[in-house]
Amino acid sequence: MKTLGEHIVDKQAEFPDATGELTSLLSSIKLAAKVVNRDINKAGLVDIIGATGVHNIQGEEQQKMDLFANEKFKAALEARGEVCGIASEEEDEIIVFHSERGRNGKYVVLIDPLDGSSNIDVNVSVGTIFSIYRRLSARGNAPTLEDFLQPGRDQVAAGYIIYGSSTMLVYSTGFGVNGFTCDPSLGVFYLSHENMQIPEDGRIYSINEGNYLAFPLGVKKYIKYCQEEHQESDRPYTSRYIGSLVSDFHRNLLKGGIYMYPSTGTLKCGKLRLLYECNPLAFLIEQAGGRASNGFTRILDIKPKEVHQRVPFYCGSVNMVNKVESMIQTYADQDKAKDSDVS
Numbered sequence: 001m002k003t004l005g006e007h008i009v010d011k012q013a014e015f016p017d018a019t020g021e022l023t024s025l026l027s028s029i030k031l032a033a034k035v036v037n038r039d040i041n042k043a044g045l046v047d048i049i050g051a052t053g054v055h056n057i058q059g060e061e062q063q064k065m066d067l068f069a070n071e072k073f074k075a076a077l078e079a080r081g082e083v084c085g086i087a088s089e090e091e092d093e094i095i096v097f098h099s100e101r102g103r104n105g106k107y108v109v110l111i112d113p114l115d116g117s118s119n120i121d122v123n124v125s126v127g128t129i130f131s132i133y134r135r136l137s138a139r140g141n142a143p144t145l146e147d148f149l150q151p152g153r154d155q156v157a158a159g160y161i162i163y164g165s166s167t168m169l170v171y172s173t174g175f176g177v178n179g180f181t182c183d184p185s186l187g188v189f190y191l192s193h194e195n196m197q198i199p200e201d202g203r204i205y206s207i208n209e210g211n212y213l214a215f216p217l218g219v220k221k222y223i224k225y226c227q228e229e230h231q232e233s234d235r236p237y238t239s240r241y242i243g244s245l246v247s248d249f250h251r252n253l254l255k256g257g258i259y260m261y262p263s264t265g266t267l268k269c270g271k272l273r274l275l276y277e278c279n280p281l282a283f284l285i286e287q288a289g290g291r292a293s294n295g296f297t298r299i300l301d302i303k304p305k306e307v308h309q310r311v312p313f314y315c316g317s318v319n320m321v322n323k324v325e326s327m328i329q330t331y332a333d334q335d336k337a338k339d340s341d342v343s
């Protein structure tokens, strides 16, 4: 079986102008993933679960493993000199790598080092999500905010690691999506899921229905549509929500389905962050033949305004995303009228 390292090098060979920098960058991510994986596997035995008592800029309490994973990925990305700076869910501001090698780095990386980390306390799968862009500013200088605020369609590569019943790394450089499973006895990722494609239609919908009353009307109607009996099976769709984005995304990618995090009463733009959660997953889902939208616009076409920006997120099988999008748009005027009544 082909290893992740061999696969990355083979892909590089297909591009005569490739310098090897992206190859090396992806290897750094692979290495940090192995370190994080090793420590997640010890959760419950050593003092790495639970909250730190510290809140990030988004007001969320950081978990010990959030900070550990953040440090490991940051160190790995800085070490080889391909990256000039990173943005992370766990860092208020962008991090600039100031060394000479860092300033010469060709890429910026946006990362959620450990998404869904509170799930570790209860032994549920979590993930890392990453997004890579070529910098816009000149090499040799510190990167600027503009380097990080590029639309998702300009991503050079994106991927995730799922720390689940097995550990997998799934990534794309814009030529399809491939998944690699880690053999724990060797610490090697092997190509196990070649050219992953999401079915055009699915039967799984993933959403936190606890927020139902605050959802846009179109989303409420779509949930009711999912709960109707569907001709093909005489059954409603299946509701599956782990509350761990990478895990929900991974299941839907393999089986067909839709993940939704709409606006809610308190979170007007939903909960998920555009740059390091939605964009990389949108890039992957499109590469796998699916779609990702905020209800009105393709996620990858949104021009970001700030690093921790949130967006409503609808992502998965193309026919399911089309359907919920059309319902959201049909009822958008009624939502607006309701909002103006309240204010």
Ligand code: AHM
Pocket: 060, 089, 112, 114, 115, 116, 117, 118, 208, 243, 244, 245, 246, 248, 271
């Ligand atoms: P986090 O980045 O603070 O870990 O939050 C993101 C997580 C996602 O993994 C998950 O899909 C979502 O938050 C669950 O949110 P909720 O508990 O509101 O349903």
Ligand code: MG
Pocket: 089, 112, 114, 115, 116, 277
């Ligand atoms: Mg997150």
